[in-house]
Amino acid sequence: MAVETWRDARRGGEPVPLVRDATLELRAGEVLALVGASGSGKSLACAALLDVLPPGTRRRAGRILLDGAPAEPASLRGRAVACVLQAPRTAFNPLRTIGDHAGETLAAAGLRGRAGRASMERALAAVGLGGDPHLPELYPFQMSGGMLQRAMIALALLTRAPFLIADEPTTDLDLVAQAGILDLLAGLVRERGMGLLIVTHDLGVVARLADRVAVMEEGRVVETNDAASLFAHPAHPATRALLAAHHALYEVPR
Numbered sequence: 001m002a003v004e005t006w007r008d009a010r011r012g013g014e015p016v017p018l019v020r021d022a023t024l025e026l027r028a029g030e031v032l033a034l035v036g037a038s039g040s041g042k043s044l045a046c047a048a049l050l051d052v053l054p055p056g057t058r059r060r061a062g063r064i065l066l067d068g069a070p071a072e073p074a075s076l077r078g079r080a081v082a083c084v085l086q087a088p089r090t091a092f093n094p095l096r097t098i099g100d101h102a103g104e105t106l107a108a109a110g111l112r113g114r115a116g117r118a119s120m121e122r123a124l125a126a127v128g129l130g131g132d133p134h135l136p137e138l139y140p141f142q143m144s145g146g147m148l149q150r151a152m153i154a155l156a157l158l159t160r161a162p163f164l165i166a167d168e169p170t171t172d173l174d175l176v177a178q179a180g181i182l183d184l185l186a187g188l189v190r191e192r193g194m195g196l197l198i199v200t201h202d203l204g205v206v207a208r209l210a211d212r213v214a215v216m217e218e219g220r221v222v223e224t225n226d227a228a229s230l231f232a233h234p235a236h237p238a239t240r241a242l243l244a245a246h247h248a249l250y251e252v253p254r
């Protein structure tokens, strides 16, 4: 995949390139971590992939190949690629219950009635939300950030899509909830052979989950390597800076 995203020109100015050269290859049964400094273009690259770019930005160029064949981003969403985006509260319609959201996703997947309900119960149980029979009746404002994040992953599971894009899926969660979500994602890759693209700032998460890592800097993917090699021999200065910052933060001086 190669995607370019440009900020729309305002008041006659030139469009500003935000993501220039981002080629990412996502393979079934593998975790690709996308890392990089804040503002390097990770979220926009993912949004461009799924055709959910924010207002004021647009995709100028780029191709997506699915098993080698060109694919349209909009046709991938929910079918080949499920997504868990940042800020779960804004991802849900505040006027609709979790059950309504699940119903929509199930209808899109062609599942209705008893089969649909059984799938929803399985998905909620898989994300640790199976204990409360009234959960589908809840509105987003009645749920914590962690519950919403789990609910968003449950909806992603209902699609049965072979690929999942998760943009900082554990931001704003407490450590226990974070660990639970990461275990869940790792389980999906292991058990379902899902391909996972995870955007994260946390190199601990990368070390724990990722098979391969892509590093972004100023709108470009500047280094891609398997996780062990990248940690052992970071080639690009941006990668070395990320690792140095991580060590400075987490290593206890002796």
Ligand SMILES: Nc1ncnc2c1ncn2[C@@H]1O[C@H](COP(=O)(O)OP(=O)(O)OP(=O)(O)O)[C@@H](O)[C@H]1O
Binding pocket: 007, 018, 036, 037, 038, 039, 040, 041, 042, 043, 044, 045, 054, 055, 056, 057
């Ligand atoms: N809606 C928008 N309109 C204009 N510029 C935007 C918009 N969204 C993001 N940008 C700009 O695009 C660049 C890349 O942003 P992006 O959100 O993709 O970075 P990121 O690597 O995901 O950062 P973070 O790790 O902080 O989430 C930044 O310079 C940002 O200011």
